[in-house]
Amino acid sequence: MDSFLFSLLLVFALALGGRDQWLVARWADALGRGWPLLLLGILSACLTAAVMAWVGAEFAAMLPARAAQMLVAFALAIAGFELAWPVKLKEPREPTRSLGAIAIVLVARQIGDGARFAIFAFAAQASLSATAALGGALGGGAAIAMGWSLGAAGLVRLPLRTVRRVLAVCLILAAIFIGLNARYAAP
Template structure:
């Protein structure tokens, strides 16, 4: 249960003001947009969880922690460097195009890297994945509910602070694996 809650909160926090949330907010407030966003979230989160759960048993404990640190480091860099896009000038209202763009964004965003790391480190990976799915679905739903006013919210500073904290956590987790490798 702790993995479920931890993953849900971590994915929800990394999803605040993310590109997928902003894109959903900029689309027309149709229920179909929310449905497509939730399907994309489910697919991307399941893939991240499956990848983390699949690779973890193949590695030793120090290597797994280094992999988790790398995934968290990539999530931190995405939070620190990538800014959510501006409102598209002439957005297409095609749900198929929206699905492809949103899925491509979600496959390599901070939330999925975080979920990958949690799934790789957790002994109960699928409960953590369920929490990540719920956190991510809540994030995109909040963007859909916020609509056009969502972009006005000052989330950039929050994302930068969270990115800095995740980078420090990644360095903390990577240090023992690096020290063990250098000592060998």
């Protein structure tokens, strides 16, 4: 249950101001706030959460306990650095109306973002990785729904850059402490 709740809350927080949220917000402005776009964004969040949870659980199962802890530390560090990296998106010249193309772009943006690496880390540490996947899918879907409903003009008014930088520092510090614990803890 802990991995579900932590994954839900952390993924939602990490996805705030993310590239996928901005893309959905811009597509919602350009194409209208139709249900297919929202459902596609939520489905993409579910798919990428499931993939990253599965990969995290599989990697952790192959490693000894201390190495799995170090894997979690690396995943959180990657997530932190991804959050610290500024989000700069180009305005689409011509928005596509193809749901398939939108799905491919969303999955590609989400699979390597900080929120999905957090799912990876939670699944690597959870006794049941499906709870981390479910929490991550709900948190990611909620962030997508927020971007869809607010649009780009609504997201601009929020202090998302500051939130992302604070979360980046917190994740990097967590990665350092988890890594030190894995390195120097008694076997």
